[in-house]
Amino acid sequence: MQIDVFTLFPEAFDWFRNQRHVTNVLAHGHALDCVDYRDTTPLTGGQVDDMPFGGGAGMVLRVDVVEAALRARYDIDPVELRARRRVIALAPSGRLLDDALVDELAAEPALTLLCGRYEGFDERIVEHFATESVSIGRYVLAGGELAAMVVADAVLRKLPGALGHEHSALEESYSAALEGAPEYPHYTRPAEWRGWGVPEVLLSGHHARVEEWRREQSRLRARAERDAHDAARAGRRP
Ligand code: 6GU
Numbered sequence: 692m693q694i695d696v697f698t699l700f701p702e703a704f705d706w707f708r709n710q711r712h713v714t715n716v717l718a719h720g721h722a723l724d725c726v727d728y729r730d731t732t733p734l735t736g737g738q739v740d741d742m743p744f745g746g747g748a749g750m751v752l753r754v755d756v757v758e759a760a761l762r763a764r765y766d767i768d769p770v771e772l773r774a775r776r777r778v779i780a781l782a783p784s785g786r787l788l789d790d791a792l793v794d795e796l797a798a799e800p801a802l803t804l805l806c807g808r809y810e811g812f813d814e815r816i817v818e819h820f821a822t823e824s825v826s827i828g829r830y831v832l833a834g835g836e837l838a839a840m841v842v843a844d845a846v847l848r849k850l851p852g853a854l855g856h857e858h859s860a861l862e863e864s865y866s867a868a869l870e871g872a873p874e875y876p877h878y879t880r881p882a883e884w885r886g887w888g889v890p891e892v893l894l895s896g897h898h899a900r901v902e903e904w905r906r907e908q909s910r911l912r913a914r915a916e917r918d919a920h921d922a923a924r925a926g927r928r929p
Contacts, residue, residue, distance in 0.1 A: 692721045692850055693801040696839050697760055699739060699808050701725035703836045707843070712853040719852040723843060731763040732756045740808065749810030757805065757816045769820040778803040778821045779842070780812055781835030785824030788842060790865040792825070796842070797849040804842060806835030872913035875905040 696704065704725050707713060717723065729737045733755055740750035761769035761778075772778060777799055786792065796802060805812070805821060817824055827838045847853055864874040878889040892904045 692716070692797070692799070692847070694721075694723045694804065694843055694846070695726055695764065695802070696724070696804045696806065696843070697726045697728060697757070697764075698806040698836055698839070699728055700806075700834070700836055701727050704840065707840045710844070712848045713844075715855065716847050716850045716853045719850070721847070721850060723847070726760055726764055728752070728756055728760045731759045733759050743810060747810075750808070751810050752807050752812050752816065754813040754815045754819075757812070757820060761803075761820060772803075773820060773822045776801045776803060777823070778805065780805045780807065780817045780821040780824040781826075781838040781842070782807060782811055782817065782824040783826050783829070783831045785826035787829075788825055788827050788845070790871075793842075793845040793849060797846045802842075802846070804835075804839040806839050808834045869906075869909050870913075872909040873916060875908035875912070 698704070704723075708717075708723060713723065728739045732739050734753075739756045740752050743749065743751050758769055761772060765772050767775075769778075777796070779796075779802060781804060805816065825838075825842060827841045832838060862868040862874075865871055878893060882889050882894065890904065892900050895901070
């Protein structure tokens with residue numbers, strides 16, 4: 692996997708790059724690179740954005756700036772680039788990220804993530820350079836950087852070697868292995884704390900019963916989640 696993140700704030704990714712699962716996959720030959728729009732902007736003074744036509748608050752990332760950055764990185768017309776790799780514009784209105792989309796992205800050889808800032812992108816960037824736009828939820832962030840890190844985190848931890856031998860990403864919340872349900876609860880030592888115990892079955896050593904209990908818990912959580920969701924939609928509190 693080769694992830695390129697285009698951003699105005701490459702230093703924002705320094706902390707993320709040093710996370711264990713990220714350093715693990717980078718050591719396995721995967722790559723995460725940040726590209727600064729300002730390094731190749733055709734405008735003077737490092738300008739990358741502009742006022743929106745028609746007026747209104749905020750600034751919009753310019754299409755010529757993004758084109759210059761993509762051309763410098765890939766040496767082809769960005770209109771052709773998107774036939775060769777997925778180019779994702781991070782935007783609050785995009786396709787909602789979920790486990791299925793993460794799986795889809797993790798199967799790609801390469802991803803390009805475009806971060807917008809301020810009021811976002813000139814729409815022509817999304818229309819002509821991107822293959823799609825992706826959102827991490829129905830709320831608005833000040834920029835795409837946090838969303839890009841969320842996407843990269845979720846994708847990279849799916850890759851072999853990310854989590855080490857002791858942990859598998861196969862059976863976790865919202866995975867196919869759990870039929871799309873949330874994960875079962877976990878407990879560790881101490882077995883009792885302030886009188887709060889641990890489900891007896893987990894201490895029993897019966898692997899099959901533990902498995903059965905975990906499936907059941909996962910299903911119960913799925914049902915509770917569905918009920919809470921339905922209640923919220925009906926404007927009630929669960
Ligand atoms: Cl991808 N970008 C921004 N700016 N805000 C968001 C988002 C993305 N996803 C949810 N909110």
